[in-house]
Amino acid sequence: MNQLSDLPNIATLGAIDRAHLIHPVSAWRQHEQRGPTVLTSGRGAWLTDAEGHKLLDGFAGLWCVNVGYGQESVVQAAAEQMRQLPYATGYFHYSSEPAIRLAEKLVQITPASLTRVYLTLGGSEAVDAAVRFIVQYYNAIGKPAKKHFISLERGYHGSSSTGAGLTALPAFHRGFDLPLPTQHYIPSPNPYRHADGAANPQAVIDASVAALRAKVAELGADSVAAFFCEPIQGSGGVIVPPKGWLKAMREATRELDILFVVDEVITGFGRTGPMFACDAEGVEPDLMTMAKGLTSGYVPLGATMMSEKVYAGIADGTPAGVSVGHGATYSAHPVGAAVALEVLRLYEEGGVLANGQRGAQHFAAGLDALLSHPLVGDSRHRGLLGALELVSNKATKAGFDPALGLSDRIAAAAYRNGVVFRAFADNILGFAPALIFSEDEFAQLFARLKKTLDEVLAAADVRAALAG
Numbered sequence: 001m002n003q004l005s006d007l008p009n010i011a012t013l014g015a016i017d018r019a020h021l022i023h024p025v026s027a028w029r030q031h032e033q034r035g036p037t038v039l040t041s042g043r044g045a046w047l048t049d050a051e052g053h054k055l056l057d058g059f060a061g062l063w064c065v066n067v068g069y070g071q072e073s074v075v076q077a078a079a080e081q082m083r084q085l086p087y088a089t090g091y092f093h094y095s096s097e098p099a100i101r102l103a104e105k106l107v108q109i110t111p112a113s114l115t116r117v118y119l120t121l122g123g124s125e126a127v128d129a130a131v132r133f134i135v136q137y138y139n140a141i142g143k144p145a146k147k148h149f150i151s152l153e154r155g156y157h158g159s160s161s162t163g164a165g166l167t168a169l170p171a172f173h174r175g176f177d178l179p180l181p182t183q184h185y186i187p188s189p190n191p192y193r194h195a196d197g198a199a200n201p202q203a204v205i206d207a208s209v210a211a212l213r214a215k216v217a218e219l220g221a222d223s224v225a226a227f228f229c230e231p232i233q234g235s236g237g238v239i240v241p242p243k244g245w246l247k248a249m250r251e252a253t254r255e256l257d258i259l260f261v262v263d264e265v266i267t268g269f270g271r272t273g274p275m276f277a278c279d280a281e282g283v284e285p286d287l288m289t290m291a292k293g294l295t296s297g298y299v300p301l302g303a304t305m306m307s308e309k310v311y312a313g314i315a316d317g318t319p320a321g322v323s324v325g326h327g328a329t330y331s332a333h334p335v336g337a338a339v340a341l342e343v344l345r346l347y348e349e350g351g352v353l354a355n356g357q358r359g360a361q362h363f364a365a366g367l368d369a370l371l372s373h374p375l376v377g378d379s380r381h382r383g384l385l386g387a388l389e390l391v392s393n394k395a396t397k398a399g400f401d402p403a404l405g406l407s408d409r410i411a412a413a414a415y416r417n418g419v420v421f422r423a424f425a426d427n428i429l430g431f432a433p434a435l436i437f438s439e440d441e442f443a444q445l446f447a448r449l450k451k452t453l454d455e456v457l458a459a460a461d462v463r464a465a466l467a468g
């Protein structure tokens with residue numbers, strides 16, 4: 001483990017980072033100016049940076065470290081597997097015990113419709129595999145015209161060259177020639193931004209179902225392959241649809257004869273309460289993608305799961321003995337699988353899932369208490385996934401002038417106050433604490449958050465931006 005004394009001079013590290021390391025989803029020239037925030041260690045819900053600054057992690061890394069940092073049994077599982085067999089290909093007919101056991105375990109814990117597992121290195125690759133399998137499926141069953149994909153505005157489905165077009169966030173399209181002509185969107189099921197959403201949740205659900213039907217009618221039912229969605233939209237600003245939305249969309253896709261793909265990369269593994277968000281509504285998708293909490297971020301791993309119908313369509317539509325040409329060197333990596341098996345054991349036998357479910361009440365109460373803060377327009381959450389939306393006018397729900405740089409200022413103030421969360425550019429603050437948070441840690445999270453909001457509000461330009 002890195003200690004401050006082990007590290008080369010922080011300034012040197014910073015200079016090397018600025019000169020050579022390209023950061024995911026960053027403004028490259030801005031990063032060269034700013035330099036990196038170097039993290040050096042983690043324990044439980046806490047991080048330490050290179051300057052010895054202690055931070056309460058309210059975002060579980062990048063909504064992934066669900067079991068918290070420093071779980072020794074996970075480290076042991078990885079070390080033992082590395083010693084025993086650090087690599088085995090899954091290509092052709094090779095396999096390894098951890099991959100086989102993980103496939104069985106995932107089939108046991110996911111909705112009953114999902115019987116087949118393809119292991120990837122993360123969420124983007126899982127989405128990309130899902131798209132490739134769906135194209136293969138419709139070609140294999142003799143419906144080659146079904147090539148169009150529908151997803152949600154503000155959805156996030158990773159940043160592969162195809163998946164980034166299912167993602168509906170401008171930064172992922174700009175300059176990348178996306179979306180493709182086969183990629184289409186319907187509005188987010190956002191109760192806060194729906195005219196009648198708070199009073200009438202069913203209206204939000206009905207609007208989504210109607211929008212999906214209309215989009216399929218516009219494109220032609222025979223040409224639509226699938227609808228992709230997150231049960232709760234994460235990177236789009238933690239948009240929590242009313243309960244029953246996922247089920248209604250599942251039913252609609254069935255009637256429309258298109259595949260229903262649930263992207264549980266964030267919502268899986270206890271993040272919203274049950275093991276998967278699908279479980280809360282008894283939803284059985286045709287395909288499911290997952291990553292993040294699968295290994296709690298300890299090593300890269302994701303999965304694409306599919307129903308027997310989709311699997312059989314591909315298997316039986318491929319000429320005998322001909323390979324389905326999809327794979328990667330690290331598909332079904334034994335170390336990733338061994339880590340996932342131990343992380344899954346911690347969720348269940350280790351009581352992590354249950355702790356997360358107990359924590360949800362403290363999380364909900366803490367967020368809702370901040371609704372009375374002058375900056376906060378909306379508080380939304382399910383399980384340990386939540387957000388506050390900041391507005392300049394609570395009546396009109398108007399946002400802030402981007403020139404105010406509010407979210408950057410909040411992120412900087414939060415860091416000074418020893419707490420990290422996600423401050424989205426449109427003034428939505430996202431939270432995804434580890435499932436091991438204690439009651440005391442929730443209290444500290446919200447105390448530091450309130451202090452941060454108060455400090456930012458104390459600035460004259462922010463106060464001036466508020467209506468009334």
Ligand code: PLP
Binds near residue numbers: 235291292
């Ligand atoms: N799908 C969803 C819903 C996600 O939130 C993410 C990542 O945040 C992805 C896919 C992509 O996963 P990864 O970053 O592991 O490639």
